Amino acid sequence: MLGVILLSPLLGAVLNGFVVPKANKMLAHLLGVLAIGLSFGSALLLFQQFLAGGGEPSITYVFEWIQAGKLRVPVEFVVDRLSALLLLVVTGIGMLIHIYAGGYMREEKTTFRFFAYLNLFIFMMLLLILANNLLLMFVGWEGVGLCSYLLIGYWYSEGANADAGMKAFLTNRVGDFAFLIGIFMTYRLFGTLSFSELRAVVSSSASFDAYTLQQLTLITICFFGGACGKSAQLPLSIWLPDAMAGPTPVSALIHAATMVTAGIYMMTRLNFLFYLAPFTMEVVAWVGAGTALFAATIAAVQWDIKRVLAYSTVSQLGYMVLACGVGAFDAGVFHVLTHACFKALLFLGAGSVIVAMHHEQDMRKMGGLWRSLPITHALMLIGVLAIIGFPGLAGFFSKDEILWRAYLYPGSGHYLWAVGAFTALLTSFYMVRLLALTFYGKSRLDHHTGKHLHEISSIMWAPLIILALLSIGVGYLGVPGLLAIPGVKPHILADYLEPIFAVHQQVKETWAFAGAHHEPFWEALLMLVSVVLVFLGSSIALFSYARSSQPNLGPWPAPGARLYHLLSNKYWLDELYARFIYSPLGDIGEFLWRIFDIKIINGLLNGLGYTILGISGFASFKMSGSVHRHAIFMIAGMLALLYFLL
Amino acid sequence: MVPVEHYFVLALILFTIGVVGLVVRRHLIFVLMSIELMLNAVNLVFIAASRALGTLDGQIMVFFVITVAACEAAVGLAMVISLYRRYGTIATDFLRTLRG
Amino acid sequence: METLAIFYTLAALVILCSLMVITLRNAVTSAVFLIADLFLLAALYAQMGADFIAGIQVLVYAGAIVVLFLFVIMLLNYTPGHREEQGEGGHLERAFGAGLLALVAGLSVVLACSSKFSLVLPHAFPFADSGDNTYQLGVALFEKYLWPFELSSLLILLAIVASIFIAKKKPPYEGKRQ
Numbered sequence: 001m002l003g004v005i006l007l008s009p010l011l012g013a014v015l016n017g018f019v020v021p022k023a024n025k026m027l028a029h030l031l032g033v034l035a036i037g038l039s040f041g042s043a044l045l046l047f048q049q050f051l052a053g054g055g056e057p058s059i060t061y062v063f064e065w066i067q068a069g070k071l072r073v074p075v076e077f078v079v080d081r082l083s084a085l086l087l088l089v090v091t092g093i094g095m096l097i098h099i100y101a102g103g104y105m106r107e108e109k110t111t112f113r114f115f116a117y118l119n120l121f122i123f124m125m126l127l128l129i130l131a132n133n134l135l136l137m138f139v140g141w142e143g144v145g146l147c148s149y150l151l152i153g154y155w156y157s158e159g160a161n162a163d164a165g166m167k168a169f170l171t172n173r174v175g176d177f178a179f180l181i182g183i184f185m186t187y188r189l190f191g192t193l194s195f196s197e198l199r200a201v202v203s204s205s206a207s208f209d210a211y212t213l214q215q216l217t218l219i220t221i222c223f224f225g226g227a228c229g230k231s232a233q234l235p236l237s238i239w240l241p242d243a244m245a246g247p248t249p250v251s252a253l254i255h256a257a258t259m260v261t262a263g264i265y266m267m268t269r270l271n272f273l274f275y276l277a278p279f280t281m282e283v284v285a286w287v288g289a290g291t292a293l294f295a296a297t298i299a300a301v302q303w304d305i306k307r308v309l310a311y312s313t314v315s316q317l318g319y320m321v322l323a324c325g326v327g328a329f330d331a332g333v334f335h336v337l338t339h340a341c342f343k344a345l346l347f348l349g350a351g352s353v354i355v356a357m358h359h360e361q362d363m364r365k366m367g368g369l370w371r372s373l374p375i376t377h378a379l380m381l382i383g384v385l386a387i388i389g390f391p392g393l394a395g396f397f398s399k400d401e402i403l404w405r406a407y408l409y410p411g412s413g414h415y416l417w418a419v420g421a422f423t424a425l426l427t428s429f430y431m432v433r434l435l436a437l438t439f440y441g442k443s444r445l446d447h448h449t450g451k452h453l454h455e456i457s458s459i460m461w462a463p464l465i466i467l468a469l470l471s472i473g474v475g476y477l478g479v480p481g482l483l484a485i486p487g488v489k490p491h492i493l494a495d496y497l498e499p500i501f502a503v504h505q506q507v508k509e510t511w512a513f514a515g516a517h518h519e520p521f522w523e524a525l526l527m528l529v530s531v532v533l534v535f536l537g538s539s540i541a542l543f544s545y546a547r548s549s550q551p552n553l554g555p556w557p558a559p560g561a562r563l564y565h566l567l568s569n570k571y572w573l574d575e576l577y578a579r580f581i582y583s584p585l586g587d588i589g590e591f592l593w594r595i596f597d598i599k600i601i602n603g604l605l606n607g608l609g610y611t612i613l614g615i616s617g618f619a620s621f622k623m624s625g626s627v628h629r630h631a632i633f634m635i636a637g638m639l640a641l642l643y644f645l646l
Numbered sequence: 647m648v649p650v651e652h653y654f655v656l657a658l659i660l661f662t663i664g665v666v667g668l669v670v671r672r673h674l675i676f677v678l679m680s681i682e683l684m685l686n687a688v689n690l691v692f693i694a695a696s697r698a699l700g701t702l703d704g705q706i707m708v709f710f711v712i713t714v715a716a717c718e719a720a721v722g723l724a725m726v727i728s729l730y731r732r733y734g735t736i737a738t739d740f741l742r743t744l745r746g
Numbered sequence: 747m748e749t750l751a752i753f754y755t756l757a758a759l760v761i762l763c764s765l766m767v768i769t770l771r772n773a774v775t776s777a778v779f780l781i782a783d784l785f786l787l788a789a790l791y792a793q794m795g796a797d798f799i800a801g802i803q804v805l806v807y808a809g810a811i812v813v814l815f816l817f818v819i820m821l822l823n824y825t826p827g828h829r830e831e832q833g834e835g836g837h838l839e840r841a842f843g844a845g846l847l848a849l850v851a852g853l854s855v856v857l858a859c860s861s862k863f864s865l866v867l868p869h870a871f872p873f874a875d876s877g878d879n880t881y882q883l884g885v886a887l888f889e890k891y892l893w894p895f896e897l898s899s900l901l902i903l904l905a906i907v908a909s910i911f912i913a914k915k916k917p918p919y920e921g922k923r924q
Binding site: 655670709726 | 773819
């Protein structure tokens with residue numbers, strides 16, 4: 001079963017990459033969907049069996065991968081509550097996006113390449129999820145990075161796209177480096193890389209001394225660095241918005257629903273280590289909150305429909321990281337789940353708009369589309385309501401859960417909540433702004449596009465409907481205890497995931513706050529506040545951008561102009577990188593090249609070459625070219641050697 | 647029973663004869679035959695050692711040496727033919743393209 | 747004592763034949779002596795209980811490899827007495843060869859006479875005398891040495907292709923050189 005899940009996308013990738021005739025688009029699409037469909041079907045069966053079996057984790061040993069001295073790395077796959085769930089998300093959402101992609105990529109020439117990459121990506125993602133040790137996870141981790149690079153640069157003939165791919169790859173590399181160092185340190189500290197063994201080792205030791213705790217803090221910081229790269233947290237967040245250069249299904253699959261959550265997944269897998277490092281958790285929480293706010297502010301001034309969504313992804317990932325940081329890993333996973341549904345929906349909806357507009361992504365040239373694209377409009381509306389946390393939809397439950405858990409966090413919890421709540425306000429503002437600019441108000445289409453506007457084909461909206469239903473329904477997996485909805489058990493997901501988490505007894509005190517003192521009054525109040533904030537943000541956006549008169553499409557008026565400038569330049573983060581990292585590196589490189597390479601190394605090597613040339617000139621004078629002479633000298637040399645050795 | 651060192655001495659002599667043949671003869675065919683002699687000397691050592699140590703590994707090695715010798719002879723003789731076609735001779739002192 | 751006598755006879759014949767191989771002018775006779783040499787060595791192997799290798803030695807070495815040599819010698823229409831096929835090398839080579847031979851002969855005599863050179867090794871050869879040699883060898887070859895065995899088949903295939911390619915009528919590099 002596991003084999004089918006894993007291998008069918010790989011097989012699909014291989015077949016699509018090497019076997020399928022290049023011109024046959026239908027076959028490429030069919031094969032891609034079939035491969036992932038098979039995988040999804042098996043994952044469903046596996047999940048059902050897994051639940052029927054009581055949800056006990058099971059480890060499948062495949063073969064010995066590395067064995068060097070004490071280091072032993074087998075290829076082992078683990079199916080537990082976490083990986084089984086993520087398996088469903090990745091294959092399920094992946095399948096819907098595959099189906100959609102067939103419609104989106106209709107006009108492409110090399111669909112086989114596209115589907116080969118997509119299938120390979122799914123394979124790598126599954127590897128990452130199922131891996132039972134850090135190194136195998138790292139393989140999947142790098143693999144998804146590679147596929148992301150390939151897919152961002154899918155339209156590689158345009159330089160900007162290739163550059164965006166490179167940027168994503170290099171930025172991720174910084175994070176991967178930290179991750180790798182974390183892996184090394186883990187091995188040194190615990191002598192094993194397997195998750196199950198690590199967990200056993202950690203839970204079986206009674207207490208840790210100060211040195212180990214310090215090491216653990218370092219290790220978890222390193223792991224978090226890796227998560228920052230993959231999940232686009234500050235300061236490594238710069239690659240994700242540029243990654244929108246890829247085809248929209250890719251943005252939906254990789255850069256919204258699955259790959260970027262790898263960092264959260266990794267941290268959740270290693271929760272037993274993170275719990276032991278309260279300092280790291282504090283950092284994680286603040287980076288998450290900071291990223292959420294940072295990205296949300298930038299999203300508020302973007303005009304490119306996909307960029308808004310990209311920054312909103314960064315922002316939502318910030319929420320998830322915040323959840324991890326305050327020890328609410330279950331809330332983080334919950335948000336991963338809901339976010340995967342509604343962000344995929346939003347991206348695919350945006351993709352539909354883009355296709356309908358003949359690849360126009362600037363929202364300033366849209367407006368009033370709801371008449372021409374009623375289906376897309378309805379679907380996007382659901383997606384937007386879900387993400388801003390409209391009561392009753394998925395985002396409402398998951399986001400409120402995170403905010404409430406952040407509020408409970410001792411020390412800085414209230415500030416974290418404030419940042420999160422303000423971000424929620426911003427989220428509702430920019431998402432409704434997106435909706436308003438695109439679908440409402442006066443049409444700003446140019447004549448030509450307006451004439452050819454057409455609703456998307458059924459192959460594209462059918463998956464969207466499923467995603468829309470999920471965006472509504474999935475939230476009921478985590479209904480807070482406060483809202484007793486008849487017929488729905490509260491905290492289904494949290495209860496389901498409970499066995500995954502392990503707080504070591506040494507730090508039990510630190511994490512005792514969660515669930516210890518429930519304050520229904522405060523919880524209700526905060527929920528109310530965030531709902532009010534959502535309505536506030538939405539109304540501002542609707543008021544500013546959905547009126548029938550021409551909305552303000554330039555910078556904000558006088559008092560906000562400078563702020564607008566700052567935001568639309570993304571806080572000059574890219575420029576900061578350029579000024580303080582790229583150009584010094586370039587200077588050092590230049591110096592090394594001009595002085596060190598040319599003068600010293602080249603001089604040395606040339607000198608060596610000339611010396612050898614001189615010696616060999618002398619030697620060749622002695623050479624007769626007779627093979628026998630050579631043989632004699634060789635044998636004489638061997639004899640001499642023999643004599644010395646004996 | 648013949649002491650194992652007797653075989654070693656015989657192998658040494660055989661190998662030396664091969665070396666001398668390799669060095670002295672100018673004809674490529676003889677050179678190749680000398681190489682066969684040297685390989686046989688090695689085989690003899692392998693078998694004697696295999697007997698002395700009571701393991702079969704030496705005999706397996708001989709098996710592989712014979713395989714390699716067959717390949718070497720085939721390729722070497724093919725080269726001899728090719729050289730003969732090209733230069734009209736296979737005497738090594740006429741083949742001096744290695745000269746520095 | 748009897749086996750020792752047989753060994754000495756065989757050893758003397760081996761040395762004699764080998765010397766003939768490298769000294770004779772005529773390549774055909776030389777090759778015939780090589781065959782004799784290989785047969786004698788096969789007898790030595792058999793004496794040591796390596797039946798299978800002895801058989802292989804006769805079949806493959808004497809039967810196939812040296813016959814290949816003979817084919818090539820005939821193909822090249824080799825006639826002794828031609829100037830360039832005078833067997834002797836230059837003075838340096840001959841001196842070196844003679845010196846080496848003398849050295850080894852002396853060494854052998856010294857070794858044979860001295861009692862110091864005596865390796866203390868068990869002379870047991872359990873499986874040889876059980877008459878099971880070929881079976882044992884087969885088991886070892888197909889279990890412990892399966893991969894080398896398979897690789898050697900690849901090597902042979904390569905050698906076949908390579909020799910056909912090299913010995914083709916028109917060498918492929920002919921055109922480029924001229």
